[in-house]
Amino acid sequence: MDITLKELGGRSYRDEWYVVVIGAPSVGKTSSVIQYTQNHFLEDKMDAFDHHEDPIRKVTTLYVPPKQTEVIGWISMFDYNSENTLHNFRSAQQEYLARSSGIMLMYSVTSRRSFDAIESLRQSVLQVRDPGYIPPVFSLVGNKCDDTNARQVSEEEGKELADVLQCPFFECSAKTRTNIEDAFKGLAIQIQKARDEGPHIPP
Incomplete structure (x- = not known):
């Protein structure tokens, strides 16, 4: 749902960037994104495949002092298998990873394997990044x-x-919507801060 931009002291801006939610299969990436963007839970796992290919648009308003920004965010979801490398991803997926402003590393608290893959996943993401850009903003x-x-x-x-990776951490539930808003907006705020502080954060 679009949120109307509210003027704040005459210092309101617009911005646009890409976010990738990535993790092992079945950790709830698509369900979390749909819960955040459309406010409902995908009860049928097959429904997730209908949303898994194309980026989902979300417009939100962030206040990062001293300015307020209306952000158009494009959110993509990618599966990661630790037995493979990201070079096996389609070129379009690699392009999103290469230019994304933020990466949400997601695991399921019900899957030790998905958690153990996170550090390898982060390194794989960095391998496909354009060396001309600083690393993306990560969250766990x-x-x-x-x-x-x-x-x-x-x-x-x-x-x-998260302390080792030096990134924000959230536990959430796509089913109950617990901390879903906080997780996505928390990453968005960190992206906006990074973009304000340096010129090399990709759009």
Whole structure:
């Protein structure tokens, strides 16, 4: 849903950038993006395939002092298999990774394997980046925190990994919408701060 830009002291701006949500299959990437952009949960896993190919548009308003910015964000979702490399991705996917402003590294708290793949995933993303740009803004997100009985990764482990990666950390649930807004807006604010501080963040 588009949010109307509110003037704030005459210092309002518009911006546009790309975000990629990437992680192992079935960690809830598409469900999280649909929950954030369309405010509903995909009950049928097959529905996720209808949304998985093309970027999803989301317009939001960020206030990062001293200015307010209306951001047009394009969000893509990619699967990652730690047994392969990102060079096996289609060229269009590599292009999104190469020019994205932000990367959301997502795992499921119910899957130790998806969590263990995160550091390798981050390195693979950096390998396809244009060396002329500074690294993208990363965030680490543990999805499915509502499924307490199936949890395999503790919240503390997620925080510790985020400290190692030096990026924001969120646990969320696409099913209940817990922290979904915070996770996406938190990454968006970090992107906007980085873009304000340096000229080399890609659009």
